[in-house]
Amino acid sequence: MTDYLELAKSVVAKAATGNLEVEVIITENQSTSIRVSEGEVEQLSQSGSGGMGVRVIDGGKMGYAHTSDLSEESIDQTWKAAVDLCKVVTPDDYRKLPDPEPVPDEDLGIWDESLKDVSVEDKIQLALAMEKATLDYDERIVLTNRATYGDSIGYTYLANSKGFADYYGRTTCFSFLVAIARDEDGGMVNAVDLGASNFFKDLDAIAIGEKAAKKALSLLGGEPVPTQKGTVVLDHFVGAQILAVLSQALSSSSWQRSRSFLKGRMGEEVGSSMVTLMDNGRLKGGMASAPFDGEGVPTKATRLIDEGVLQNLMYDSYSAAKDGVVSTGNAQRPGHQGLPTLGASNFYMQEGTKSPEEIIKGVDKGLYVLTVMQTGGVDPVTGECSMSANGLWIENGELKQSVGGVTIATTLNELLQNISDVGNDLRQMPIFGTIGVPTLRVDNVTIGGVDA
């Protein structure tokens, strides 16, 4: 077996001539994907792949090249291409590789040693059990779609010319499916649920299946309500989509480029006292946890908004140099094919004390939002926030009829200020980045439906 860390170091040594700064990443992945339908396996894929990416900085000019082919010839072409690309890039004094810092030796709970020994048969059984839990939940659940189990055993090796050389392994297991419900009139709805963990044993297939079924049933027969201003209670799936956009607005790079509605408001109260937002790259068992970030900086926990007050932003080494601060370890890496880019790691809202049931009990009249579609409707630049919504109507603290075909609209500014309850049910939602969110109550939102 190839020692990839040694290979990465040898490419750094070859390419780092003169004043060139060089960084080499190698990724290696073994993945399994299983899809079942109507009690049978439909698709089974098991494979491995990986590749190398070379970043070269020549006097503040940065070039990048990557390849999936780890032959000597291809590797040489790749680092030479990266060196050559520097010539067209605008020099930038802040563009430097970070100086190596010691990486704390700490168990982050991201490695399932036993995953490699889990049989394909056991993984198939998990997917089948999840599908069965959905189909058996209620006779109105007529089928499932894309009932999938997947996992990966991945290694990341990183070395640079400043002397950094380290690697880590991370296992990931996930499962999801779409439940499709049909009522007597033939109306159909679907609902997705998912689970993910670094450990195979922590995936609860039955719970995922049942939650998807339950949600699909809630959405059946949804009708619009009259247009009004009111309270909404946001399910995890909904809150996660909004938080994913908020995370972009809390990136230092967005600020430096005038792409955040929060720009210039450091130290101000930007949200209600219920709002505490964290980014923590060392969260134990976090799906995005890693000992070091995409450029070798040790990951950290960063308090971004503390009880409503804007405290900090996320930084990588480049944006930190620009602002004269230190990196928060937020350089993310999309495998070997991409440059490190500034982004959230495990980004989450700190949970509150009330259960979701108690939150709903406290609402006189409003919408419990279970699903939204929002492509482009929540904007980190302008702070606009509008999306289409489905869910259940709340009246006098009780869940009533299904609501569909409505829209909800506010601004992210108002939304943060109007969060009046935060649930005690924080959930990691690894679909829109790695976002953790509890159930949220937001007041004073425009619910657009039929003419009142």
Added chain:
Amino acid sequence: MIGSDLAAKVLAEALKTGADLAEIYIEDVTSLRLGLDDSRIEQAIRGVDKGAGVRVFFGNLVTYAYTDRLTEEALLEAARAAAAAGKNSVTPKAIDLTERKSPLQFNIEKSFDLMSIEDKAKLLNDIDVKGRAYSPLIKQVAASYRERSRKVWIYNSDGVYAHDDRNFVEMSVSTIAERDGNLQSSFEGFGGQIGLELLDKNNPLQKIEEAAEAAVKMLDARPCPAGEMTVVLPNGWGGVLFHEACGHQMEADFITKGGSAYSGKVGEVVASPIISAVDDGTILGRRGSIRFDDEGTPSQRTVLIEKGVLKEYMWDLTEARRVGRDASTGNGRRQSFRHMPMPRMTNTFIDQGEHDPEEIIANTKKGIFIKSMSGGQADIAKGDFVFNGKEAYLIEDGKLTAPLKGATVAGNGPKVLMEIDMVGNDLALDPGIGMCGKGQSARVSVGQPTVRLPKVNVAGTSE
């Protein structure tokens, strides 16, 4: 790429455990991306991505294994891994691989290397200068240039051997305008399955001016009203509505399981009689165009809806085999060798109507016109859709008046298709940077003439 003899050997290996069909997909992708932001060329990235996938069919079970090494040993290993689900032991029959030829001439006019990388970088710098010169209100400009060459080879045990070369150039420009803390962004992009002749057909310096103009104009935008209203959608990009809310429901994987509103409805009226819709992978230069799909099936023009009547779905081999259909419609596509194909759209559009676009606005007493959009999303089972107006205007007494921000239109695709009451005579496809996500990403085009939806729900913050 690997030669027919080796391909036949790998296919034979994959059939040894009793499969009905085996397939090899080989891919070789090279790419370049230059990105400008904040007045600097910041991104310069070259990539090579190549590998192979072996797919094996056992009735309704499909197994897959891929490798990023194109050696005989690695291909045979992938074949054995994919075949491992089979329980029998058979001696496969001889496979005769004959190359399929496509009548489609997609050869590019100007190859990527006719312009130096320095000139490509200079173009981005010129865009930045031009955008900022438009107005002092323009606070940020970003631009990117991408080229990508994707060569694919497909071999299968039914004797199919097909090869396709796909070349893409795409550019995008965007701006942010700011006044008194109010930020507005705009975006323009263009591209295609095309060479550098793209830049002769579209002037990037003109596109950045258009983007800057739109962002500045939107600074005066007022909040969009909420509620049910008439919405006029533009030609070109407007077709994203059909793509998201109807097109996906006509992809065979949603059809065969009964999870689509269009399952079992061929021959039935599913749209207003003024609506015809087409998926056509054979159009020269468009982003979704292919000579062969990623299963080796020739691409074709498929009429989905003719004068309101549902005619056909979009098929790949897996779904066609599932229902015992002879052939796919050439819609089996995949993101890369790491993915199995699935039914995907190519260039999908609502066909030409008869109204002048001006006439459609003039006949609308009150409503909104969405001039450009920023993406869309749909729920497949139910057909609900939502998309956002990036640049939108109020229509009052048949005239475009105030610019509107935050316009989000939501409705139900199949329902809206029955209700569309005016279709323009200005059919256009989008500018060619569309990326469709369905678990895997695929380059597609959408299109339509100007269309009017008499009553849909619009989200906004103003009462």
